[in-house]
Amino acid sequence: MNRRNTVVDPAGGPAPSGRPRRLTARMKLTLTYALFVVVAGAFSLVMVYLAMRFVPYYPLADVNPQAAAIATRPDILQALAKASGIVLLLLALIGLVAGWLIAGRVLRPLQDITRAARRAAHGSLDHRIGLTGPRDEFTELSDTFDDMLTRLQRSFDAQQRFAANASHELRTPLAVSRTMLDVAVADPEGQDYRRLVSRLRETNQRGIDITDALLQLSALDHTPPAMEPLDLADTARGAVDTVREEARTRNIALVADTRPAPVTGNDVLLRQLTLNLLHNAVRHNLPTGGSLSLTTGPDPARPGRALLTVSNTGPPLSDTVDRLTEPFLRGSGRLAEQDSTRRGHGLGLAIVASIVRAHHADLALTPNPGGGLTVRVSLPGAA
Template identity: 85%
Template structure:
């Protein structure tokens, strides 16, 4: 096993954990043996201190107490030496067996430190401290791997999303330069403006995500029902244009939150529900009120019809992942930048809430946002 350099400020290692355990076992055996011999030695002090042979001249010579104690001291030295050797040998073997799972975890940790996250310790056997540590470490590796994979997808998708408006703008400008007389410059400027605005929207959304993850928002008591009514009126016209029947039942729901962020949360959920609904005959329902399953919390629910989701719902909060996967909608009016639910999840975390996404059996999605209520 390669040596690991000591961290700055930490004293160099003198004894390994196995050696410390071995010495501890050997010392315990030595002390236990010594105590046993001391007890025997003290007990022999009750042996009569006179020649027993004087009572019976015909009997063979019998050892006196000093003779017995002297023989015991000599034998004790030999026995203690054997106990020390046995303690060292047995302690070394026992310590190695006890610490073997820890060595497996250490090897896995070194592989993880080198950037490999696809392995697991996977200790088997009865549940003890080492198997609990192994299971916890495996769970940590799994979460790190999911986070690392999501970060890689985010980097790739962000690069693609930010590059696309620039590439489209350059293509339109190249075409205009190649054929300046055949261009509708009014339409060209409009398309360039639309493309530029898309890039600005993506950048603003990314900045908002970064701010939510690093700066706690200012909060105050407010009624989530009022924010819901305002958001519903904002999207009602778009819902009517798309043929989505919108219903709302906003009951009082006092929360300790940020007015701007919670309004953005509701708007994002409603826009997402409207734009990812059925082409015709769709519906959308919003409710607010106390959480019936969790006292002391409020619940915001947004339910919409729509096609069956092609991706797992737990991935819908990933940046730039749309309901149809990585493919943008062909209809520009339905096209988003894939950050709506990502921002929702960040706002929920900033308010110490819970976000639950549940696919409906017939298609569409039900979103539940549970937030701490104000007493």
């Protein structure tokens, strides 16, 4: 039976040892460098040996019989062979030492990346590698890893905010309902039960709306919608007709310019996207005398795509508008409107962003100089 032990990684922290042991990358590079040096040296010595062996040989005669004997070519070749062995041994030692040092220097950025990855695996996402120096494979890997950590940290922070806000939003209707019921139990004779039932129904409906929106968000992120060719202008006109009465009661001038915009998409989801944008534009407008415009048509900046634009007047937006697509973040702040007809659950633009991702479209939110917001959705045109 295999047993999984735990060892200490050189980069710091425990490392699983379930895999079979093998040479480290530094040792492999060291042996490679040493082998290359030895092979190169051996090749050079062999060339010298062959040159000495096959060059023309002219025997030398000693004119002085009492002088020391002159070395012959066999003697020279034998001495060269012995010297070659010593040289190859020295080259192997030099290759091992130099290869070990060079490999350590080359792999040092990889060790920094390993340490950062291990810290990230233990939940620390605020650490960045930040390799400096010229652009190479390691700096590209480091920059990519740092960018991944930034995205992960942003995603985890958004998830934490989502969990906290969702808990708060779902708890609020339940707490309100319990308070009204406790008051009714404490003073049953002094209650207007018709009004109590109406308020309980309104509070319960709000909880249902939040739950439905959360389910819709989850479904959009995991289930690809069915696509078909359609005209975005027709979808937009239907959404405008739905919102027109609410805009009239709020004294908001609604102008629609729906030119043909053929796209490939899901009609139900695109209608929901348009409705959410229109409701958001109506409910976050000026108290009186506001305006709202919707346009559809070809995207002038990107041929072959369709563009949906919704723009409204309203209070100036000081915060980063890109965060408005986060769940439960309202343009006017964290608290809901006191007027139940203006109250939203903070999921409208989050659902819009999910529908945009499902259609492989682009979403751009731009604050207007005089206040309000302009939302542009660029969708792929019909194939």
